[in-house]
Amino acid sequence: MSARMFMQNLFNGLTLGGLYALIAIGYTMVYGILRLINFAHGDVFMIGTYLAFYGVTLMLLPWWLAIVVAIIGSAAIGFLIDRVAYKPLRESPRISALITAIGVSFFLESFAVVVFGGIPKSFLKIIPNFLKKIVTIGELRIQVLTFFALAIIAGLLVLLLWIVYRTKIGMAMRAISTDIPTTALMGVNTDTVIGFTFALGSALAGASGIIWAMRYPQIFPYMGFMPGLKAFIAAVFGGIGSIQGAMLGGFILGMAEIMIVGFLPQLAGYRDVFAFIILILILSFKPTGIMGKKLTVKV
Amino acid sequence: MSHEDLLLEVADLHVYYGAIHALKGISIRVPKGSIVTLIGANGAGKTTTLSTIAGLVKARSGKIVFNGQDITNKPAYMVNQMGIAMVPEGRRIFPNLTVYENLMMGAYNRNDKEGIKNDLEWVFELFPRLRERLTQLGATLSGGEQQMLAISRALMSRPSLLMMDEPSLGLAPLLVAEVFDVIKKINAEGTTILLVEQNAMGALKTAHYGYVLETGNIVMEAPTTELLNNEQVKKAYLGVA
Numbered sequence: 161m162s163a164r165m166f167m168q169n170l171f172n173g174l175t176l177g178g179l180y181a182l183i184a185i186g187y188t189m190v191y192g193i194l195r196l197i198n199f200a201h202g203d204v205f206m207i208g209t210y211l212a213f214y215g216v217t218l219m220l221l222p223w224w225l226a227i228v229v230a231i232i233g234s235a236a237i238g239f240l241i242d243r244v245a246y247k248p249l250r251e252s253p254r255i256s257a258l259i260t261a262i263g264v265s266f267f268l269e270s271f272a273v274v275v276f277g278g279i280p281k282s283f284l285k286i287i288p289n290f291l292k293k294i295v296t297i298g299e300l301r302i303q304v305l306t307f308f309a310l311a312i313i314a315g316l317l318v319l320l321l322w323i324v325y326r327t328k329i330g331m332a333m334r335a336i337s338t339d340i341p342t343t344a345l346m347g348v349n350t351d352t353v354i355g356f357t358f359a360l361g362s363a364l365a366g367a368s369g370i371i372w373a374m375r376y377p378q379i380f381p382y383m384g385f386m387p388g389l390k391a392f393i394a395a396v397f398g399g400i401g402s403i404q405g406a407m408l409g410g411f412i413l414g415m416a417e418i419m420i421v422g423f424l425p426q427l428a429g430y431r432d433v434f435a436f437i438i439l440i441l442i443l444s445f446k447p448t449g450i451m452g453k454k455l456t457v458k459v
Numbered sequence: 460m461s462h463e464d465l466l467l468e469v470a471d472l473h474v475y476y477g478a479i480h481a482l483k484g485i486s487i488r489v490p491k492g493s494i495v496t497l498i499g500a501n502g503a504g505k506t507t508t509l510s511t512i513a514g515l516v517k518a519r520s521g522k523i524v525f526n527g528q529d530i531t532n533k534p535a536y537m538v539n540q541m542g543i544a545m546v547p548e549g550r551r552i553f554p555n556l557t558v559y560e561n562l563m564m565g566a567y568n569r570n571d572k573e574g575i576k577n578d579l580e581w582v583f584e585l586f587p588r589l590r591e592r593l594t595q596l597g598a599t600l601s602g603g604e605q606q607m608l609a610i611s612r613a614l615m616s617r618p619s620l621l622m623m624d625e626p627s628l629g630l631a632p633l634l635v636a637e638v639f640d641v642i643k644k645i646n647a648e649g650t651t652i653l654l655v656e657q658n659a660m661g662a663l664k665t666a667h668y669g670y671v672l673e674t675g676n677i678v679m680e681a682p683t684t685e686l687l688n689n690e691q692v693k694k695a696y697l698g699v700a
Contacts, residue, residue: 328567335553335564341515342551347539347568347616 164299169422170415171306175375177414178313182368183391184398184406185320186238186361192337192401193357195254199261200241201365202388203268206381208234208366209283209373210276216286223288231366238362239355247351272381283377291374309371316367317407323360324403333357337401386432390417393439399452408451413438465524466491466620466651467512467543472521474504474511481507483675484521489620489653494646496654496662496683498696499672505655506548508672509622512653513545514538525620540568544618548625550609554598558589561597561608565615574617581648582611585641603634610641614650621645622653627661639665659696663687671696 183205190198211233215226245264249257291305324330332353336343344350372387373379390413398409413435421428442449467489474482482504489495497505510516512523514535523531530538539545544565553561562582566575583590586607592600600608606626613621623642627635639661646652656662663669663683671679671692679692686692693699 328563331556331560331563332567334555334560338553338555339551341535342547342553343564344515344535345513345539345545345547345551346564346612347536348564349534349536 165422167300168302169418171302171310173415173418174411175306175309175313175371175414176418177411178310178317179368179372179410180387180391180394180414181407181410182313182316182364183387184395184410185403186365187392187395188398188400188403188406189333189357189361191395192403193333193340193354194246194250194257196246196257197261197392198241198246198358198361199258199388200245200264200268201361202384202391203265203272204234204238204241204362204384205365205369205372205388206272206379206384207237207268208369209379209383210272211366212286212370212373213281213283213379223286226286227367227370230370231363234366234369235359235363238358238360238365241362242355242358247354269381269385276381278381280378280380283373283379286370287374287377305374309375312367312371316364320360320364320403329353329356390432390435393435397438397442397449399449402449402451405449405451409449464490466526467653468522468524469508469512470522470524472508472511472523473519474507474516475519476507481675482511482518485672485675485677487653487670487677489651490668491651492646492649493668494642494652494654494666496656496666496669497672498656498659498662498669501657502674503672504675505672506624509545509624509653509655512538513543513622539616539618542617542619544613544616544621546606546609546613546621546623546626548628550602550605552597552600552605552608552612554596556597557594558597558600558608559593561612562589562615565612568616575615578615578617582614585614585644586611603630606630606634606638610638610645614645618650620651620653622655624655625657626654627656627658635661659692660698663692663697 183201186201187198190196208230211230212226215221215229216223221229241264245260246257249260287305291303291308293304294301295304324333332343332348336350336353340350369384391410394409394413395406397413398405398407417431417434420434421431465488469485469487472482472485485504485508487495497508499505507516511518514533514537517532521531522529525541525543528541530541553564556564562579569575588604589607589611592604597605597608610626626638626642630638635658642652642654642665654662654666663686666683669681669683669686670677671686679686681689
């Protein structure tokens with residue numbers, strides 16, 4: 161592989177990894193608090209793209225405003241999913257919530273098929289022309305969109321860390337992840353904090369979906385399945401419950417996927433297999449992931 | 460005692476855990492400005508009583524009135540916002556938060572920056588060691604330091620009633636004496652205290668009025684001076700014949 165190809169793949173890997181990271185954070189935050197794998201998370205990724213699509217085509221918003229509205233809409237949907245599907249089961253066995261999560265996922269996908277239609281829609285209309293231009297740096301040819309995507313991803317990751325580590329609600333999120341009843345004893349409405357966590361994770365998933373659709377400009381109701389699954393693997397790989405772990409896991413997984421295909425093009429057909437091999441390996445040898453802590457059983 | 464002087468009144472409280480009848484009609488009165496203690500053996504229902512007042516456990520029947528308002532089965536965060544803070548059993552420090560953040564969790568619903576600053580100074584006066592540990596994670600503190608932090612965290616909400624669940628548990632004897640001293644100090648500053656203890660001697664010497672719990676019932680209540688001299692209490696709880 162030439163140096164040029166390597167650099168090209170590096171940019172691709174970073175972007176793909178960043179998109180996985182954005183989704184993985186939502187999985188890991190919800191798991192950190194509720195010990196629940198929110199299987200509907202990948203579908204919020206899909207809903208986000210449709211919101212942006214209809215924002216431009218139906219509501220005739222400028223592209224950037226449509227994206228902002230779609231991200232806020234994704235947050236609202238995440239919040240709503242918690243209120244409607246998970247909150248009533250807070251005191252139930254965890255398996256009930258898990259089954260409900262699968263149900264919510266099926267519901268969102270079927271809802272999208274019925275309301276948006278099963279035929280893929282082109283996302284090209286949503287991408288402004290300047291993002292489609294190509295910049296040449298030496299031998300490298302990179303789309304402006306790649307820089308745009310990387311800048312947005314970096315900005316969102318920094319914003320998220322700032323919220324979690326520098327704000328009052330972030331402090332409550334960290335407190336609640338170790339001890340829900342004691343957090344309530346501090347006068348914190350824990351349901352509000354949990355709802356906020358869902359909204360925050362879903363906003364990131366929505367943003368990830370929109371950038372994804374700009375890079376692979378076709379949207380369809382099941383588009384969230386594979387990225388959602390891979391981001392879940394990234395979260396497990398990084399150590400589920402750890403935000404930094406989810407970020408790292410996302411980037412490693414995205415980079416590995418691109419690089420393996422780049423170095424060994426004959427294996428391109430097995431692209432999706434790598435993620436699952438990683439999952440099996442990590443579950444066999446280090447189930448707590450690279451940054452995860454051993455879970456202590458609460459008495 | 461007249462009704463207006465009562466800060467907290469618990470009347471005929473019944474609590475079940477599934478089929479287990481944990482509290483079988485508990486009635487407690489906590490006058491403003493006092494220290495009241497509940498003593499009793501393991502499993503007598505002391506922690507359940509505090510948890511039910513705090514809103515963590517639901518009551519089947521009975522009534523809890525605080526400051527003239529019915530707070531029975533109100534969610535825990537509302538009970539705290541009305542002025543009841545709790546030092547939970549086992550301290551329950553947030554291990555992944557710094558000492559400073561733990562204190563700020565206690566002050567979560569306050570926005571008076573000046574008042575929060577003053578109260579921080581107050582808890583540092585009570586426990587000077589906390590000041591040196593401000594940026595450390597809660598998990599890195601020793602048991603005694605965690606207890607100091609748990610008490611300070613509860614005080615940061617400026618409660619009118621402070622409930623403490625076994626604050627002396629697992630502490631070295633010297634620290635136990637310090638904790639009881641601090642309880643008196645906090646009370647002298649105007650905070651009413653409801654204290655649950657297995658260390659009956661320490662609790663009865665600190666409090667003004669005491670209740671003795673046995674398997675979900677109150678079997679005795681009296682001013683602590685009387686309980687300290689009661690033959691039954693001496694034999695069962697104070698370890699003196």
